[in-house]
Amino acid sequence: MNYIGEHLLPGELGRIATYIAFASALAGAYSFFRVQQSGRGDLLSLGRWAFRIHGLSVFALVGLLFYLLFRHYFEYDYVWNHSSLDLPLRYIFSAFWEGQEGSFILWTIWHVVLGWVLMRSAKDWEAPVMAVVCLVQVFLVSMVLGIHPFGLRIGSSPFVLIRELPENVGLPWTQLTDYLERIPAFMDGEGLNPLLQNYWMTIHPPVTFLGFASTLIPFAFAVAGLWTRRYNEWLKPALPWAFFSVMILGTGILMGGAWAYEALSFGGFWAWDPVENSSLVAWLVVVGAAHLLLIHKNKGSTLKSSFLLSILGFLLILYSTFLTRSGILGDSSVHAFVDLGLNGQLLIYLLFFAVLSLGMLLWHYRRLPGTVQQDEVWSREFWMFIGSLTLLASAFQIAFTTSIPVWNSLFGPEGWLKWMGSDLAPPLDVVQHYNSFQVPFALVISLLMASGQFLRYKKTDRARFFRQLSGSMVLTVLLGGVLIYVFSFHEQPILAALLLTSLFSIIANSEYAIRVLKGKVRKTGASIAHVGFGLVLLGALISNGKKEVISENQRFIAKDFPQNENILMDLGDTLRMGDYLVTWTGERREGNYRYYDVDYLQWVDGVLTKQFQLAPSILMNEQMGNSPEPSTQHSLLQDVYTHVTYAPIEDPVIDSDGYTSEARAELELKESAFLDESMILLDSIETHADVSEDGQILAELRAHLVVAHIDGNTYFPKPGFRLEGEEIFYMDTIIEEAGLKFRFEKILEEEHFEIKGWRKAEDEKPFIVMKAILFPMINLLWIGSVLIAVGSILAVVERIRMSRS
Amino acid sequence: MSRNHLIALVLIAVSIGAIFSTLGDASTYVTFAEAEQDPGQVYTVIGTLDTSQGMHYAARENLFTFHALDKNGMSREVLYAQPKPQDFERAEEVTMKGYSKEGHFYAEEILMKCPSKYNGDEEIGASEADRIYYE
Numbered sequence: 015m016n017y018i019g020e021h022l023l024p025g026e027l028g029r030i031a032t033y034i035a036f037a038s039a040l041a042g043a044y045s046f047f048r049v050q051q052s053g054r055g056d057l058l059s060l061g062r063w064a065f066r067i068h069g070l071s072v073f074a075l076v077g078l079l080f081y082l083l084f085r086h087y088f089e090y091d092y093v094w095n096h097s098s099l100d101l102p103l104r105y106i107f108s109a110f111w112e113g114q115e116g117s118f119i120l121w122t123i124w125h126v127v128l129g130w131v132l133m134r135s136a137k138d139w140e141a142p143v144m145a146v147v148c149l150v151q152v153f154l155v156s157m158v159l160g161i162h163p164f165g166l167r168i169g170s171s172p173f174v175l176i177r178e179l180p181e182n183v184g185l186p187w188t189q190l191t192d193y194l195e196r197i198p199a200f201m202d203g204e205g206l207n208p209l210l211q212n213y214w215m216t217i218h219p220p221v222t223f224l225g226f227a228s229t230l231i232p233f234a235f236a237v238a239g240l241w242t243r244r245y246n247e248w249l250k251p252a253l254p255w256a257f258f259s260v261m262i263l264g265t266g267i268l269m270g271g272a273w274a275y276e277a278l279s280f281g282g283f284w285a286w287d288p289v290e291n292s293s294l295v296a297w298l299v300v301v302g303a304a305h306l307l308l309i310h311k312n313k314g315s316t317l318k319s320s321f322l323l324s325i326l327g328f329l330l331i332l333y334s335t336f337l338t339r340s341g342i343l344g345d346s347s348v349h350a351f352v353d354l355g356l357n358g359q360l361l362i363y364l365l366f367f368a369v370l371s372l373g374m375l376l377w378h379y380r381r382l383p384g385t386v387q388q389d390e391v392w393s394r395e396f397w398m399f400i401g402s403l404t405l406l407a408s409a410f411q412i413a414f415t416t417s418i419p420v421w422n423s424l425f426g427p428e429g430w431l432k433w434m435g436s437d438l439a440p441p442l443d444v445v446q447h448y449n450s451f452q453v454p455f456a457l458v459i460s461l462l463m464a465s466g467q468f469l470r471y472k473k474t475d476r477a478r479f480f481r482q483l484s485g486s487m488v489l490t491v492l493l494g495g496v497l498i499y500v501f502s503f504h505e506q507p508i509l510a511a512l513l514l515t516s517l518f519s520i521i522a523n524s525e526y527a528i529r530v531l532k533g534k535v536r537k538t539g540a541s542i543a544h545v546g547f548g549l550v551l552l553g554a555l556i557s558n559g560k561k562e563v564i565s566e567n568q569r570f571i572a573k574d575f576p577q578n579e580n581i582l583m584d585l586g587d588t589l590r591m592g593d594y595l596v597t598w599t600g601e602r603r604e605g606n607y608r609y610y611d612v613d614y615l616q617w618v619d620g621v622l623t624k625q626f627q628l629a630p631s632i633l634m635n636e637q638m639g640n641s642p643e644p645s646t647q648h649s650l651l652q653d654v655y656t657h658v659t660y661a662p663i664e665d666p667v668i669d670s671d672g673y674t675s676e677a678r679a680e681l682e683l684k685e686s687a688f689l690d691e692s693m694i695l696l697d698s699i700e701t702h703a704d705v706s707e708d709g710q711i712l713a714e715l716r717a718h719l720v721v722a723h724i725d726g727n728t729y730f731p732k733p734g735f736r737l738e739g740e741e742i743f744y745m746d747t748i749i750e751e752a753g754l755k756f757r758f759e760k761i762l763e764e765e766h767f768e769i770k771g772w773r774k775a776e777d778e779k780p781f782i783v784m785k786a787i788l789f790p791m792i793n794l795l796w797i798g799s800v801l802i803a804v805g806s807i808l809a810v811v812e813r814i815r816m817s818r819s
Numbered sequence: 820m821s822r823n824h825l826i827a828l829v830l831i832a833v834s835i836g837a838i839f840s841t842l843g844d845a846s847t848y849v850t851f852a853e854a855e856q857d858p859g860q861v862y863t864v865i866g867t868l869d870t871s872q873g874m875h876y877a878a879r880e881n882l883f884t885f886h887a888l889d890k891n892g893m894s895r896e897v898l899y900a901q902p903k904p905q906d907f908e909r910a911e912e913v914t915m916k917g918y919s920k921e922g923h924f925y926a927e928e929i930l931m932k933c934p935s936k937y938n939g940d941e942e943i944g945a946s947e948a949d950r951i952y953y954e
C-alpha cells in the first residue's frame with residue numbers, strides 16, 4: 015500500500031544508520047578483544063575502522079533525526095510527540111533529547127567522542143579499553159534498535175511511524191492511504207512539554223550526559239587493568255579522566271539544581287528527589303575514586319578500593335538510568351517518567367556490566383598486590399582514604415533510601431521474594447531523614463578538605479601542621495562566630511558545626527593556594543575546587559537552613575494543620591511580607607504566558623518606594639497542563655523567590671441568577687462545615703409527603719440551615735426541593751444582602767445530605783495566591799559551583815601535563 | 820586488630836546504621852481505614868480521585884477539598900491547606916501524606932501522577948482518527 019504524503023526515506027536511512035552503528039560496535043568490540051586476547055596486532059586497524067564507522071553512523075542517525083524534527087514530519091511518532099509547528103527553532107535541541115530515545119542517542123554520541131579521544135591517547139591501553147567502550151556501545155545502541163525478533167522487543171527506535179506503533183497496527187485508519195491529509199491530528203505535533211521550553215533544557219542534558227559518559231573511562235581502564243593483569247598501571251592514565259568526570263558530572267548536577275531553582279516551582283534548588291539523588295550518588299563515588307587514584311599515584315596503596323570505586327562509579331550511572339527510566343520510581347518522584355517497556359533490557363544492561371566487572375574484580379582479587387605497611391596516621395594518604403570511604407558511605411545512605419521502590423519490588427508483598435508484609439513508603443520527612451546522615455558526613459568531609467592539603471604524603475610533622483593551619487583556624491572561629499550569630503545557628507549545634515567546618519575548608523584552602531602554592535595557578539586546581547565545594551556546602555546550609563517563607567497565612571484551619579505558606583492577594587491590595595510591602599498590580603498576557611506583576615515596596619525616608627518588581631508567570635498549555643514559573647530577585651546577600659501557586663484562570667461559571675463559585679458540603683443533622691466563605695450548620699430537615707390523584711408520590715423537603723457568613727451576620731436559609739415521581743424541582747434560597755444562594759441538592763446514603771452554595775458573581779474580585787521565599791546567601795552556592803568546575807579543569811590539565819612529562 | 824580492620828568495621832557499622840535508620844524512618848502505605856485507627860498519626864495513603872464527588876478550592880480560606888478513593892475503594896473527604904495543584908483533575912493517582920481526624924483526611928503533602936502524554940493524548944488521536952474513518 016502506498017501512503018500519500020509520507021516521507022519514508024530519512025526514516026529508512028535512520029534505521030539503517032542505527033543497524034550499522036550496532037553492527038560496527040559489535041565488530042569493534044570483537045576486533046579489540048581479539049587484539050588484546052591473542053595479540054593479533056593486525057586487527058587493531060580493523061577495530062579502529064569499526065569504531066570510526068560506528069561514530070559516523072551515530073552522527074548520521076543524529077543528523078537524520080534532526081532533519082525529521084526540522085521538517086516537521088509528523089508521521090513519525092518521535093517528531094509528533096516532541097515537537098510542533100509553533101515550536102521555536104531554538105528548542106529543537108530540547109525536543110531532540112526530551113524523549114528517552116533521544117537521550118540515549120545523546121549519551122551514545124558522547125561515548126563516541128570520548129572513544130575517539132581514547133583511540134588517539136590511550137596508547138598501549140587502546141585495545142582493552144576500546145573493547146569495553148565498544149561493548150557498552152553495543153548495549154546503548156540496542157536501546158534504540160527497535161526490532162522485534164522472536165516476539166522480543168529490543169529497543170525503541172525514534173524512526174517509527176505512528177501507524178507502525180504496535181497499538182495502532184490494524185486500526186481502521188491505518189488502511190487509509192491519505193490518512194495524513196484526512197486526519198487533523200497529524201497536521202501538528204504534540205509539542206514540547208512547556209516546562210522544558212527554556213534554555214536550561216538546552217544545556218543541562220548535554221552536560222549531564224557527558225558526565226554520565228565520562229564515568230565509563232575510569233571503569234574501562236579498571237576493567238582493562240584486571241583483564242591485562244597490569245594491576246598497577248591503569249590508574250595513571252585513568253586519573254585525569256576521573257577528575258574530568260568529577261568536574262563535568264558535578265557541573266551537570268548543579269545545573270539541574272539551578273534549573274529547578276530558576277525555572278521550576280520546587281521552591282529550592284534541591285529536593286532530595288530520586289532523580290537528583292541517583293546522579294549525586296554516582297558523583298560522590300566518582301569523587302572518592304578520583305582521590306583514591308591520586309593516593310595510589312603518590313603512595314602506591316589503595317589499589318583494591320581504587321578498582322572498586324572506579325567500577326562502581328559507572329555501575330551507579332547504569333543503576334541511576336535503570337531507576338529513572340524503568341518507571342519503578344512511580345510513586346516516589348515528582349518527575350514524570352515514560353515507561354517504554356524496556357525495563358527488562360535496562361536490567362540486563364545493568365546486570366551484565368555489574369556481573370562482568372565485579373566478577374572480574376573478585377576473580378583477580380587474590381592476585382592484587384596488597385599494601386605492605388600500614389599508612390601512617392599523620393599522612394595525607396590516610397586521611398584521603400578516610401575521606402573517600404566517607405563519600406562512599408554517604409553515597410550508600412542516599413542510594414539505600416532512594417532505592418525503597420526497588421526493595422519493594424524485590425521483597426514487598428507483590429515483589430519477587432515476598433519477605434515484607436507491606437510495601438515501604440519513603441520517609442515522611444525526607445529532608446530530615448537525609449540530613450540526619452548527610453550533615454555529619456558533610457562535617458567529616460569538609461574537615462578533611464580543610465586540612466588534607468596541609469598534610470604531607472607519608473609523614474607529616476605535627477607541630478608544623480598545626481602551625482600552618484593556626485591562622486585559618488583563628489579566622490574561621492572569628493568569621494564563623496559572626497555568621498552563626500547573624501544567621502542564628504546557635505540553637506542548632508550540628509548545623510553550626512557544619513558552618514564552621516565548611517568555612518574552615520574555604521579559608522584553609524584559600525590560604526594554601528595563596529601562601530603555600532604562592533598562587534601558581536597551575537598547581538591550585540585542588541585548592542580552588544575545595545574552596546568551591548566548601549562554598550557549596552556553606553551556601554546550601556545557610557540558604558536552605560535559614561530560608562524564610564515570607565508569604566505566611568495566619569488563618570486557622572484546624573489544630574495541628576500546617577501553617578499556610580501561601581498568601582491570597584486581591585488586585586491592588588498591599589500586604590506585609592517579611593520586610594516588604596507587596597502589591598499585585600496586574601496581569602499581562604504574552605503568548606502563552608500570563609505574567610503577574612508583583613511590586614515589592616519598602617519605606618525609604620518616610621516614602622513608600624518600589625524596590626523591585628517580580629513577574630511570576632503561568633505558562634498555559636492545553637495539552638500538557640498549565641505550569642507556573644517562578645520569578646526571583648537576585649541580590650548579593652539574598653534572593654527573593656516568588657511564584658504564583660494559584661490564579662483563577664478559567665472565566666468563572668455564572669448561572670442565570672448571576673451566581674458563581676459553586677461549593678458543596680455533605681452534612682448529617684446538626685453537623686457543620688465550611689462552605690466557601692461561610693460556616694453552615696444543618697439544623698433540621700422538614701418533610702411533607704403526599705400522593706397525587708394519578709398515584710405519583712409527591713414530596714417536598716426543606717433543609718433548615720444556619721449560616722454564619724464571613725461578614726459577621728447569621729442567616730437562616732431554607733432551601734428545598736420537590737419530588738414529583740421521577741422529577742425533581744429545586745427551590746433555592748437566595749440571600750440578596752449577603753450575595754449567597756443555597757440549594758438542597760439531594761439526600762445521600764446514611765442520613766447525609768448534600769448542600770450546595772454559590773456567591774454573587776460581582777463579588778468575584780480578581781486575586782492570586784502566591785508564595786514568596788527568602789533564600790539568604792544562595793550566591794555562595796553558585797560561586798562555589800563555578801569554582802568546583804574551574805578547579806577541577808585546572809587539576810585535569812595539570813594531571814595531563816604531568817603524565818606527559 | 821589492625822587499623823584498616825577498625826576502619827572497615829566503622830564503615831560497616833555506619834552502613835548498617837543507615838539501613839536501620841531508613842527502615843525506621845520509612846513509612847508504610849495505608850488505607851483510610853487504617854489511618855483512622857490512629858487519628859493524628861501521619862501516614863501515606865495512595866488513592867485515586869473520587870470523581871463522583873466534586874472538588875472545591877476556597878481560595879479565600881486557602882483550603883482545597885476533594886474526595887479520594889483508597890485502594891479498597893473507600894471514599895474520604897480530603898482537606899489540603901494549600902492551593903489546588905495545577906491540573907489536579909487530570910491526576911490518575913494521588914499520593915497523600917497526612918492524618919485522619921473526625922472522618923476527614925488532612926493532607927500535608929500531595930503528589931499526583933498524571934497520565935503520561937504518550938498514552939493519554941495519543942489514544943485521543945487514534946480514536947479521533949477512527950471516527951473520521953467511519954464517517
